[in-house]
Amino acid sequence: MPFRTTVAAPGKVLVVGGYLVLDKKYNGLVIAVNSCVYTSVKTKKLDSLTNSFKVLVNSPQFTNGKWEYSVSLNTENNPPQSNTVLVEQDYTVSKNKNVFIETVLETFFGLLNYRNREEFESLKGTDLELLVVSDNDFYSQRHEFVDTIISSKKLSELPKFNFTKSSIEDVKKTGLGSSAALVTSLSSALMIHFGFASKQSFLKNSGNNDDKYFVHGFSQYCHCLAQGKIGSGFDVSSAIFGSHIYQRFSPSSIEIAMQNKDPKSIMDAIDPKTKRIDSTAKNISIPNGFKLVLADVNAGSNTPSMVSKVLQWRKNNPKDSNELWEEISRNNTKIFSLFDTLVDESSKNQKLYDLAINKCSKTIASEWETTFQTETDCLLIIKLFSQIYETNNKVRKLMKLMGDKAGVEVEPDQQTKLLDQCLSSPGVIMAGVPGAGGYDAIYCMCLSEESAQLLESTVWKVPEFKVTPLLSRQSDSGCFVTEL
Numbered sequence: 001m002p003f004r005t006t007v008a009a010p011g012k013v014l015v016v017g018g019y020l021v022l023d024k025k026y027n028g029l030v031i032a033v034n035s036c037v038y039t040s041v042k043t044k045k046l047d048s049l050t051n052s053f054k055v056l057v058n059s060p061q062f063t064n065g066k067w068e069y070s071v072s073l074n075t076e077n078n079p080p081q082s083n084t085v086l087v088e089q090d091y092t093v094s095k096n097k098n099v100f101i102e103t104v105l106e107t108f109f110g111l112l113n114y115r116n117r118e119e120f121e122s123l124k125g126t127d128l129e130l131l132v133v134s135d136n137d138f139y140s141q142r143h144e145f146v147d148t149i150i151s152s153k154k155l156s157e158l159p160k161f162n163f164t165k166s167s168i169e170d171v172k173k174t175g176l177g178s179s180a181a182l183v184t185s186l187s188s189a190l191m192i193h194f195g196f197a198s199k200q201s202f203l204k205n206s207g208n209n210d211d212k213y214f215v216h217g218f219s220q221y222c223h224c225l226a227q228g229k230i231g232s233g234f235d236v237s238s239a240i241f242g243s244h245i246y247q248r249f250s251p252s253s254i255e256i257a258m259q260n261k262d263p264k265s266i267m268d269a270i271d272p273k274t275k276r277i278d279s280t281a282k283n284i285s286i287p288n289g290f291k292l293v294l295a296d297v298n299a300g301s302n303t304p305s306m307v308s309k310v311l312q313w314r315k316n317n318p319k320d321s322n323e324l325w326e327e328i329s330r331n332n333t334k335i336f337s338l339f340d341t342l343v344d345e346s347s348k349n350q351k352l353y354d355l356a357i358n359k360c361s362k363t364i365a366s367e368w369e370t371t372f373q374t375e376t377d378c379l380l381i382i383k384l385f386s387q388i389y390e391t392n393n394k395v396r397k398l399m400k401l402m403g404d405k406a407g408v409e410v411e412p413d414q415q416t417k418l419l420d421q422c423l424s425s426p427g428v429i430m431a432g433v434p435g436a437g438g439y440d441a442i443y444c445m446c447l448s449e450e451s452a453q454l455l456e457s458t459v460w461k462v463p464e465f466k467v468t469p470l471l472s473r474q475s476d477s478g479c480f481v482t483e484l
């Protein structure tokens with residue numbers, strides 16, 4: 001067993017396919033970002049043997065960021081439970097539960113005991129020390145600044161893994177999927193540390209493999225169990241596999257395991273050989289030069305209630321909702337195929353592609369075709385850029401319409417105003433509310449670093465919009481082993 005195992009798992013942005021990705025018939029574009037949650041697992045030998053072993057979790061960015069558990073065999077005899085594992089929190093250390101950490105630990109040590117009782121028993125006389133830290137973008141850093149307008153330069157000068165001065169329960173999150181990244185990094189680190197998966201399978205850019213599939217299934221199961229519901233799972237999928245076109249898994253693939261919670265049912269569900277967890281992660285490249293920029297808008301939204309209202313509307317209006325979702329899906333798919341076409345065009349003629357990027361990054365998207373109609377050499381590429389801009393705006397309108405019909409502010413009017421302003425800034429090709437939408441976040445896709453900086457120094461500085469930039473950018477990588 002290694003001395004210490006550390007895994008980083010990225011946060012996410014669901015750029016295309018919000019809500020539709022809940023239905024296996026549709027898919028979505030999820031982009032992994034370069035902000036990660038890191039979990040480090042260390043085994044500490046003790047001098048004495050005890051009847052259980054301790055797991056000590058430390059999340060130093062939070063005022064109450066410590067949880068302690070004792071792990072032992074369940075000695076209940078009515079009915080006999082000798083093959084189950086007990087994970088009991090020591091509430092003198094922290095009175096609050098961390099359901100995501102506890103669920104992963106219970107599930108993991110149940111599998112460890114199921115695989116090899118002696119190995120489980122051998123853990124007595126050791127402690128397991130877990131360190132969990134997250135890149136600053138996962139949590140609002142507004143507490144560090146007195147002025148309301150916060151620049152990315154000031155954010156970049158903060159210490160890494162900055163103390164939030166808040167409890168984990170009260171911290172304002174930014175929507176990057178902290179629980180999915182936590183569950184994935186913790187699950188991966190434990191599985192590698194105890195030999196359920198190989199370190200080699202999780203080297204950066206190691207590609208997809210059976211070990212990743214296995215840890216993906218385990219992480220999806222734990223995340224759903226901890227949340228008490230089965231979402232689409234796009235966030236755990238991108239935490240494992242990075243950016244891709246995601247199609248959800250069948251909820252039935254983990255329902256029995258979630259009911260029984262026994263190691264055999266769990267292993268049956270997540271076994272890489274049977275591929276019962278039938279989600280797909282199709283690689284997609286973000287076209288050269290496209291820069292994803294994110295911002296936290298100082299307002300909140302309640303994703304679960306938004307999701308339930310939309311699904312209720314869909315249930316009550318099957319014909320209308322199917323027609324609308326089919327139209328949204330056609331446009332989503334058009335964006336995916338335009339991305340692929342642009343990737344081909346840039347590989348065919350990088351010089352011409354870069355010329356088109358250079359021209360369009362200095363002009364507002366609505367004027368590209370008229371401004372450059374005589375630029376015959378790169379006009380094809382410019383028309384492709386325009387199609388992405390127009391198609392994404394069409395998707396925005398259709399998603400806003402869906403929200404109006406379902407009584408959900410998917411793209412509230414004030415977000416519409418902000419997004420339209422963003423698209424009036426030179427070089428901004430796409431803008432939208434990611435995932436479930438609402439008031440709390442926006443993304444933009446810019447054609448150059450300069451256009452991203454201009455956007456931040458103009459539109460995002462308008463006090464009315466209450467925008468705080470995030471530092472995250474798109475990343476190619478899913479979770480990977482690293483050192484802290």
Ligand SMILES: Nc1ncnc2c1ncn2[C@@H]1O[C@H](COP(=O)(O)OP(=O)(O)OP(=O)(O)O)[C@@H](O)[C@H]1O
Nearest residue numbers: 059098100132134173174175176177178179180182
């Ligand atoms: N660094 C961390 N250390 C320990 N637990 C964490 C950490 N980050 C997240 N968590 C766990 O994940 C929970 C947040 O999950 P929740 O489902 O509320 O948000 P989320 O949808 O993942 O949020 P967001 O997408 O905004 O990041 C926290 O309450 C905590 O239990």
Ligand SMILES: C[C@@](O)(CCOP(=O)(O)O)CC(=O)O
Nearest residue numbers: 018019231232233435436437
């Ligand atoms: C609305 C939904 O499709 C996406 C939610 O995305 P986010 O948590 O708002 O980033 C729900 C889901 O896919 O589980």
